[in-house]
Amino acid sequence: MSAKIAVPIFPGTNSEEETVALLRDCGGDAELVHWSQAETLGRYDAYVLSGGFAYEDRIRAGAIAAHDRIMDFVIEGAQNGKLVFGVCNGAQIVLEAGLVPGTGAVRRPTAAFTRNAPEPHFVCRHVHLKLAVDPARSAITAALPKEALVPAWAANGEGRLAATPEHLQEIVDGGHLAFVYANAEGVASQNASPNGSALNCGGLVNREGNVLAIMPHPERDAWNFNHLDRREGKDVLAPSGGALLFKSFVTAVKS
Amino acid sequence: MVNQAAANVALRKDELERIARRLGREPSVVELHAFDAQWSEHCSYKSSRHHLKKLPTSGPDVILGPAEDSGILYLGEHDGERYGVVIAHESHNHPSQVVPFEGAATGIGGIVRDVLCMGAEVVAVADPLRFGRIEDPDSHQRSVAVGAVDGISAYGNAIGVPNLAGDVYFDESFDDNCLVNVVALGIVKESEIIHSYAPRTADGWDIVLVGKATDASGFGGASFSSLTLDAEDEEANKGAVQVPDPFLKNVLMRASYRAFEYLRRHGIEAGFKDLGAGGVMGCSAEIVSSGGFGADINLDEVNVAIDGMPPEVIAVGETQERLLWVLPPHVTPEILRIYNDEFTLPQIAYNARASIVGRVTKEKKYVLRHRGQIVMDVDIEFLTGSIRDELPFTELRTHELRDESIVYPELSTHEIVELLPRVLAHRAVCSREPLYRRYDAVVRGLTVIPRGAGEAGVFAAVRGGRLGVALAVAGNPRYGIHDPQRAAELAVIEAACKVYATGARPIGLTDCLNFGNPRKVEQYSEFVGAIDGLGRAARELGLAFVSGNVSLYNESTTGVAVAASPIVACVGAIDDLAATVTPGFKRAGNAIFIVGNVSPGLGGTVFAELLGNDDDNIPMVEYSQLRADLDLLGTAMREGIVRSCTPVGAGGTLAAIARAAFAARDAGRSLGVELDGDVSFDETPGFVVEVEDEKRFLKLAGDATVRRVGTISKAAHFVVKDESMHVEDLYEVWFAPLAEVYR
Numbered sequence: 002m003s004a005k006i007a008v009p010i011f012p013g014t015n016s017e018e019e020t021v022a023l024l025r026d027c028g029g030d031a032e033l034v035h036w037s038q039a040e041t042l043g044r045y046d047a048y049v050l051s052g053g054f055a056y057e058d059r060i061r062a063g064a065i066a067a068h069d070r071i072m073d074f075v076i077e078g079a080q081n082g083k084l085v086f087g088v089c090n091g092a093q094i095v096l097e098a099g100l101v102p103g104t105g106a107v108r109r110p111t112a113a114f115t116r117n118a119p120e121p122h123f124v125c126r127h128v129h130l131k132l133a134v135d136p137a138r139s140a141i142t143a144a145l146p147k148e149a150l151v152p153a154w155a156a157n158g159e160g161r162l163a164a165t166p167e168h169l170q171e172i173v174d175g176g177h178l179a180f181v182y183a184n185a186e187g188v189a190s191q192n193a194s195p196n197g198s199a200l201n202c203g204g205l206v207n208r209e210g211n212v213l214a215i216m217p218h219p220e221r222d223a224w225n226f227n228h229l230d231r232r233e234g235k236d237v238l239a240p241s242g243g244a245l246l247f248k249s250f251v252t253a254v255k256s
Numbered sequence: 257m258v259n260q261a262a263a264n265v266a267l268r269k270d271e272l273e274r275i276a277r278r279l280g281r282e283p284s285v286v287e288l289h290a291f292d293a294q295w296s297e298h299c300s301y302k303s304s305r306h307h308l309k310k311l312p313t314s315g316p317d318v319i320l321g322p323a324e325d326s327g328i329l330y331l332g333e334h335d336g337e338r339y340g341v342v343i344a345h346e347s348h349n350h351p352s353q354v355v356p357f358e359g360a361a362t363g364i365g366g367i368v369r370d371v372l373c374m375g376a377e378v379v380a381v382a383d384p385l386r387f388g389r390i391e392d393p394d395s396h397q398r399s400v401a402v403g404a405v406d407g408i409s410a411y412g413n414a415i416g417v418p419n420l421a422g423d424v425y426f427d428e429s430f431d432d433n434c435l436v437n438v439v440a441l442g443i444v445k446e447s448e449i450i451h452s453y454a455p456r457t458a459d460g461w462d463i464v465l466v467g468k469a470t471d472a473s474g475f476g477g478a479s480f481s482s483l484t485l486d487a488e489d490e491e492a493n494k495g496a497v498q499v500p501d502p503f504l505k506n507v508l509m510r511a512s513y514r515a516f517e518y519l520r521r522h523g524i525e526a527g528f529k530d531l532g533a534g535g536v537m538g539c540s541a542e543i544v545s546s547g548g549f550g551a552d553i554n555l556d557e558v559n560v561a562i563d564g565m566p567p568e569v570i571a572v573g574e575t576q577e578r579l580l581w582v583l584p585p586h587v588t589p590e591i592l593r594i595y596n597d598e599f600t601l602p603q604i605a606y607n608a609r610a611s612i613v614g615r616v617t618k619e620k621k622y623v624l625r626h627r628g629q630i631v632m633d634v635d636i637e638f639l640t641g642s643i644r645d646e647l648p649f650t651e652l653r654t655h656e657l658r659d660e661s662i663v664y665p666e667l668s669t670h671e672i673v674e675l676l677p678r679v680l681a682h683r684a685v686c687s688r689e690p691l692y693r694r695y696d697a698v699v700r701g702l703t704v705i706p707r708g709a710g711e712a713g714v715f716a717a718v719r720g721g722r723l724g725v726a727l728a729v730a731g732n733p734r735y736g737i738h739d740p741q742r743a744a745e746l747a748v749i750e751a752a753c754k755v756y757a758t759g760a761r762p763i764g765l766t767d768c769l770n771f772g773n774p775r776k777v778e779q780y781s782e783f784v785g786a787i788d789g790l791g792r793a794a795r796e797l798g799l800a801f802v803s804g805n806v807s808l809y810n811e812s813t814t815g816v817a818v819a820a821s822p823i824v825a826c827v828g829a830i831d832d833l834a835a836t837v838t839p840g841f842k843r844a845g846n847a848i849f850i851v852g853n854v855s856p857g858l859g860g861t862v863f864a865e866l867l868g869n870d871d872d873n874i875p876m877v878e879y880s881q882l883r884a885d886l887d888l889l890g891t892a893m894r895e896g897i898v899r900s901c902t903p904v905g906a907g908g909t910l911a912a913i914a915r916a917a918f919a920a921r922d923a924g925r926s927l928g929v930e931l932d933g934d935v936s937f938d939e940t941p942g943f944v945v946e947v948e949d950e951k952r953f954l955k956l957a958g959d960a961t962v963r964r965v966g967t968i969s970k971a972a973h974f975v976v977k978d979e980s981m982h983v984e985d986l987y988e989v990w991f992a993p994l995a996e997v998y999r
Contacts, residue, residue: 010510012503012506012507012600012603012604013414013503013506013507014506015414015415015506015699016416016699016700016701018700018701018719019699019700019701019702019719022701022719022720023701035598036600037597037598037599037600052699053414053416053506054413054414054502054503054506056503057414057503119999120693120999122406122409122694123409123410123413123694123695123696124694125692125693125694125695125696125697125698125706154698156413156696156698156699185924218698218701220701221698221699221701221703222698223701224701226702226704226716226724226833226834226836227698227701227703227704229704229833229834229836229838230838230842230923235834237722237832237833237834238720238721238722
């Protein structure tokens with residue numbers, strides 16, 4: 002019954018602690034798995050790839066990490082139906098590994114999260130992700146309400162989705178556009194995007210719905226103390242806000 | 257050879273003679289460079305230490321004063337454990353002026369190691385910046401202002417440490433000498449502090465060097481930062497700047513956390529220290545000598561990036577991302593395994609690793625070996641002991657609070673409204689968001705008030721706990737130009753007020769003293785006067801300085817010194833995060849009060865500049881009055897009737913009111929103000945306070961200075977008596993100026 006979640010650490014990962022903490026606060030049985038322990042990854046039931054700068058973002062964010070030993074296990078797991086959730090650098094790695102949108106071959110990505118525009122550098126900005134598919138489209142979003150709004154922080158230099166018009170059309174047609182950027186009222190628009198992402202894309206899902214990749218970080222706006230003015234209930238240590246999506250993920254892992 | 261080397265070091269003739277006399281012979285080339293680094297102002301504080309002694313450095317909140325790489329303040333208890341905040345504050349001014357990106361990045365890299373080596377987890381950084389005139393997009397000043405910010409961003413973001421506080425000013429006195437100050441904070445249990453000295457029983461222990469392969473970068477860095485910059489030496493100066501590798505640092509930090517865990521689990525005492533100025537030599541000499549030992553080091557064991565480097569470069573080069581352990585030999589293999597095998601350092605960067613380079617000796621000598629030869633052999637206390645330069649200075653003319661300031665015209669409401677957009681667009685006042693948006697303010701997921709949302713950042717200190725920490729910096733150079741001593745007092749007051757405004761209790765300070773050439777009486781006098789100012793304000797507020805740094809020689813070859821820049825950081829403690837007062841107006845109908853006196857001085861204010869009528873009578877507080885005001889604020893915050901609190905700064909009370917409206921806007925609350933009381937651009941430290949229960953607030957007021965100036969309104973209008981503006985229009989004026997620079 003106790004499904005185990007691995008949060009693998011690549012050289013350069015930097016968001017592993019809060020990711021594990023939030024998964025645990027949402028009821029998940031999560032642990033860190035260091036790159037020197039990669040061989041143990043097969044034992045886990047689900048994977049969360051967290052933020053950072055794995056392998057220094059060399060070539061393009063996620064490009065090297067996608068070929069790391071860690072990803073052999075994550076790719077195999079995804080192919081066997083295990084849940085894979087990538088956040089920020091984790092999303093870039095999942096995309097470079099070809100797991101989302103998943104319209105090409107493994108490690109042959111059909112799109113990229115690349116240099117932001119018009120500000121061509123790292124941008125740290127509070128945003129909202131709006132669920133753009135039916136919640137049941139992915140096991141990971143299944144426990145979210147329709148058009149759920151997830152508060153999060155964009156904090157990246159390469160978060161802009163780019164692909165050829167044909168591949169963008171595949172993303173739309175295949176229902177891979179899982180999340181778009183919206184304002185606090187839930188109105189989706191490029192104005193709400195921190196980086197000029199194609200399709201206003203903030204997150205992608207694969208065909209089977211077991212792999213989800215999102216660029217902004219819900220886990221940085223996920224406890225009441227992160228947003229005291231928007232707190233839900235009295236306990237400042239309670240998960241809330243961005244925790245919504247992590248709770249849905251943990252629910253899916255457990256079922 | 258030695259004579260040639262002597263010509264390339266910054267040691268003065270009298271210092272060279274002193275060394276030769278003590279050694280009873282001419283120093284070797286390696287020794288020359290070692291003394292050059294160790295006796296530089298940067299390492300020895302030779303012309304500043306005796307003045308710095310005047311600062312208060314102890315108190316009930318001090319766990320560790322300024323003796324090691326960082327100071328430590330007592331934060332509070334969580335789960336039966338006493339927690340400390342580790343803090344260090346440094347400058348990387350000269351390197352950032354020459355090579356802005358690398359110079360500023362390695363500033364962050366260095367300060368982070370100072371905190372890490374105390375056994376702490378590094379949890380926040382801050383960056384007080386001072387740049388020159390940036391109007392010309394093709395100017396060097398502009399590239400410094402943008403490049404330094406990018407360097408800080410690239411480094412801090414990659415290692416996963418949020419940037420939670422900072423400020424920036426632009427002034428012509430920084431054209432040739434930018435100031436890039438950096439502050440880092442860490443959290444450590446009091447029982448788990450690691451010291452940067454060899455423990456009592458360290459005789460015969462291993463000296464283990466960890467990190468990047470030593471290369472030729474940063475050779476001569478310590479003495480370079482202790483000279484004035486000469487544009488003609490630019491190429492040589494560039495070589496004195498280190499090369500940053502935040503990727504390696506990310507791994508090095510995490511590997512060190514693992515090493516801490518191992519040592520704690522086994523109850524093993526060790527020494528740990530950052531390699532900064534003076535490289536392997538400076539770090540190893542200081543860590544053993546402060547434990548009362550000597551050292552014997554084999555330079556052939558140092559992992560190098562290039563073969564055949566001369567021994568003096570290996571010994572004193574300041575390659576980044578290196579740390580040094582003093583370990584009991586039986587634990588060395590496990591620590592080497594953690595770095596080299598578990599965290600695979602050799603695969604992270606070329607020839608990076610942990611290795612034994614020498615041992616601690618009982619005999620108080622410092623010996624360096626290279627290829628079977630002894631290349632350095634000196635009395636360690638002579639090398640690291642305090643040296644002192646008595647330089648002449650004059651007592652500064654201190655300005656007493658004066659009433660007879662320049663006559664400042666009573667402005668009509670219309671004139672105020674006309675002036676407000678100009679004040680908000682002024683470079684000292686306008687939004688800093690385009691700059692700090694490049695910094696990750698939320699990594700670690702513990703941020704409560706991110707960078708820029710208010711005047712201080714706040715974060716949760718311990719995952720799963722209620723303790724919080726507030727951090728703010730201050731030091732307005734516009735005051736420093738006029739009156740270094742009072743500017744120093746104001747820096748302390750302003751930093752503390754920013755912390756108070758979050759509901760935190762200030763627990764301690766750090767300072768970085770950025771001044772000109774100490775060998776010029778008028779510039780050195782500014783430095784000495786500023787220390788008096790810092791000490792006075794700290795004593796009046798009951799705070800101690802636990803760490804700090806001195807950066808002198810910020811003078812260009814044309815003799816222009818930077819504006820006197822005593823820059824202060826203040827740390828505050830929050831017992832329960834729920835009590836944090838968040839930035840920005842909260843609710844229509846709440847009353848707006850100004851807490852704080854209006855001083856007659858307007859010197860250095862934006863208002864005085866815009867009126868073209870500046871003088872040296874800068875704003876000041878009465879300390880007894882300030883304490884009464886702070887008491888009121890504290891009580892009202894504890895009672896929960898303060899809904900927001902904005903400290904007054906550059907641009908004065910009106911700019912502070914506007915900032916509170918802008919912060920509400922940024923948080924998604926569209927609110928305005930209706931001001932019917934007297935408001936101005938006066939910059940005397942104080943607060944704009946939003947109060948829900950006015951009657952109660954006035955009842956609590958006692959001896960505090962309290963004025964009700966208006967009400968928060970539902971419509972997003974900025975109304976001053978019978979004149980009205982749109983908050984959104986003012987916001988755009990305020991946001992635009994730096995958005996053009998930081999695109």
